[in-house]
Each structure stands twice: as C-alpha cells, then as structure tokens.
Amino acid sequence: MPSFTKKSHLSASPEVVFGYHEQPGAFQRLTPPWEPVEMTERTGTIRDGDRATLCIKQGPISLKWVAEHRDYIPNEQFKDVALSGPFPKWEHTHRVTPGEDGGSILTDSIDYRLPGGPVGRALGGGFVQRKLARMFTYRHRVTADDTAMMTHYPVEKPLRVLISGATGLVGSALAALLSAAGHTPVALRRAGQGPGGTPWESVEWNPHTGAVINGNLDGLDAVVHLAGAGIADKRWTEARKRLIKDSRVIGTHNLCSALSSLPNPPRVMVSASATGYYGDADDAILDESSPMGVGFRAEVCRDWEAATRPAEEAGIRVVHLRAGIVLSLAGGALAKMALPFRCGLGGTFGNGRQYMSWIALDDALGMVYHALMTDSVAGAVNAVSPVPCTNSEFTRTLGRVLHRPAGLAVPRTALRLALGEMADEALLSSARVQPAAMMDAGYVFRFTRLDDALQHALGRVPLTANAG
Secondary structure, three states: OOEEEEEEEEOOOHHHHHHHHHOOOHHHHHOOOOOOEEEEEEEOOOOOOOEEEEEEEEOOEEEEEEEEEEEEEOOOEEEEEEEEOOOOEEEEEEEEEEOHHHOEEEEEEEEEEOOOHHHHHHHHHHHHHHHHHHHHHHHHHHHHHHHHHHHHOOOOOOOEEEEEOOOOHHHHHHHHHHHHOOOEEEEEEEOOOOOOOOOOEEEEEEOOOOEEEEOOOOOOOEEEEOOOOOOOOOOOOHHHHHHHHHHHHHHHHHHHHHHHOOOOOOOEEEEEEEHHHHOOOOOOEEOOOOOOOOOHHHHHHHHHHHOOHHHHHOOOEEEEEEEOEEEOOOOHHHHHHHHHHHOOOOEEEOOOOOEEOEEEHHHHHHHHHHHHHOOOOOEEEEEOOOOOEEHHHHHHHHHHHHOOOOOEEEOHHHHHHHHOHHHHHHHOOOOEEOOHHHHHOOOOOOOOOHHHHHHHHHOOOOOOOEEO
C-alpha cells in the first residue's frame, strides 16, 4: 500500500503548532490556492468523532469527501480517516513532537490506496505522490511561518477583529490566518449581500449610510478595512471610476464615523490604500515620505486615506496600508496572468521598463498582523517587497518558474486601445516603492525574492518528502 511522509522542523513549540491546527481557520489557511477544495460542513474540531465534509472540484466534476478525526492526543497527534471519497483508503496522521531549542517537529504521514487496483497504481501512483509533495511542502512552509509569527507576537487575550472585504483575496486569507492564530474574525458585509461566502460571524451594514442592520460593532479590538470595487475588473468609464472612488471614500468615511461614535471604539484600524498614491514616477525610489503623484488612482488614494479622519479624531490608531501587486493564485494579477503564461503566451506590457512593486500574499497578511500588534505603526505604510522589479524582470521570472517562454510583448497602443485610461495607470505606470516604514518598525519579510514568492504561490518549490 503506498504511503507518503513529510517532516519539518519548526521554531514554535508543540503546544503552539498543535493549537494552530485546532483552530477553525487552519484548514482554509493550509489549503493551497491551486487545490479546488472547499469545506462544506464541519462537526466539532479535530477531536475523536469530529467530522469534516469536503467538496473537491475537478473541472465539471464535484467529489464529496467525508473524513472523521480519530486518535486525538492533546498537543501531540490527530488522524483524519476518510469515510467516503475518491480513495478506497485514506488515513492521514498529524504528529507534533518536541524539537531542539524549544521548537517542534511536524510530521504528516498518509497511508492510502488508489482506486482501480494495479491499473490505478500504475497510472496514478506517481501523479498522487507529486501532488502530495507539492501540497505538503506548501502547508509546512505556511505552518512554520504562521506559528513563528504567533510566537513573536504573544497576546494575553485573543483579539476580535472586524474585516471588511472578508470575501476578497486578502480579506478571506486574513480571516483564516487570524482564526488559526486564535483570534476571532468578524466579517463586515453589505446589506443584501447574503450570508454566503464566509464562515465567520458577521455584521451587516449599509456602506452608503453607515447604518448597522444586523449585529453590532461593540466589543471590537481592531478593524481591517479592505472593501472597494475592483480597480482592474472592468474598463474605466466615468461611471466605473465614480464607483471605484465612492466605494472606497464613502464607505471608509461612514465606517470611521460609526466606529468613532462607539462608547469603546477599537484601538487600531488598518485601512487599505495602494501604491497608486505615487502615480507614475519612472525609476525614482519612493517611500512613505514621497509626494503624491498625479492621475485618477493617486486622487482616489488621497481621498481614501483622508476619509479615515473621523477615526483618527476619536483616538483610533489608523494605519494606511499602501499595497502593491499582491501575488496569489487565488486572485488578483497573478491569477489572471497564470493561464496565458502556462500556454507560452506571456510577455511584457509595453517596453517592460516600468517598475512593479509587488508583495507576496503571506507578507501582505503579515504586515497587517504586524500593524495590529505594534503600537508604533501608524500613518502611511507601503505594503511591498523591499525588492521591486521591472515588468520585464517580472515576466522573465514568472516564465522561468513556470518553465515556459515569455518573449511576447503587448504594445502600448494595443493596451490603450483595449483598456483606455486604465492601461496607462494600471499597467504602464512605474512605481519603484520601498517599505521603509515597515522595515523601520521591525517587520521581517517571509519573501524578498520574486522567484521565491512565485515558487511558493504557484507550488513550484523544490519538493522534499519521504514517500513509500
């Protein structure tokens, strides 16, 4: 019977690592973005008899997988046993044992049997082993980094954190991270949005008026405000530009006004902004002290940040997170670029000399967490890697990670014809941004090299596992 084992040394203690796996957000946090798996039902946590029902999508086919937890030993072990699903047998044992210097050893061991007997083993054995190695290399890296972060920022009492945009790329991942770290995420959702899309407790409100419809804002320790209409989702018309701006400025002002009126407002608010604040700056090196640029995105960011004034006047510590291009296969620019690059159709935009200030998703989350936990962080903060790259460098690196050619180029005129004003501001403008404030505040990056960030995001890191 085939088996698979992945073992890693972690700096966090066994108690921290095991507790991380017990939290509701751990499954979502540890599911690689390329795996089409969704938890549709859960009973309990990971103790004996608790169950999880998964939906696995392969093209038009959806498979149901029901797993039961067994052999639970606190701070040491639990097991997932498949009761039904694509494998005739599947037993996954998670073990955490003491390591050196107060750290731990995380071991995932899987015994399984493929469907189809000898034919199934011959045709799918190697594929399954590679898939498992890819998945658990990702999972162990995330677990190691997250639990190290938890150890670095000890808290006496878990935080209750309101998140707007909790179904978006950053918001959904942040909610899972906060939950896995033992905190309570609360989703702020628009009136009429419905309860779907997030498993977390929620507050329903009207962003146009600031009125809370269901739930309340009492008892919050922190707020992370990420909501806003997508910048690059549609061609910019005057109506679209008005929606982009109003969804940020009006919603932010109304939320801050509501928070400022609370008897006990939250102590900190991290409010999204963007490196678009700096406009097109060619190859000038930019930090948080650099002046505002020109153009639609710069004006939006200026008004977006100014809309937090009611919160600041109420004594709430406000952090403006000026985010660059967030790298994740779950959404955003990388998800849109992945398919054409995999097909060998990737290439530069224009001459490729414009700077792209990027950040790995895990570092975007890490910066939010650092801002929540660090009282000295306030005002504008650039959420970018300390090593920006040109569009040409990004293209070559992505092609190399995917083992695909990336020699095509889309002329400026074609981009402008297809996208209009958005082409100049979103694809052809240059921003060489440095995260000076975060580095001064002691943030330690998980990914500074573009190739490392892309390998992790795409599951293309060198695979290490003991398989049998």
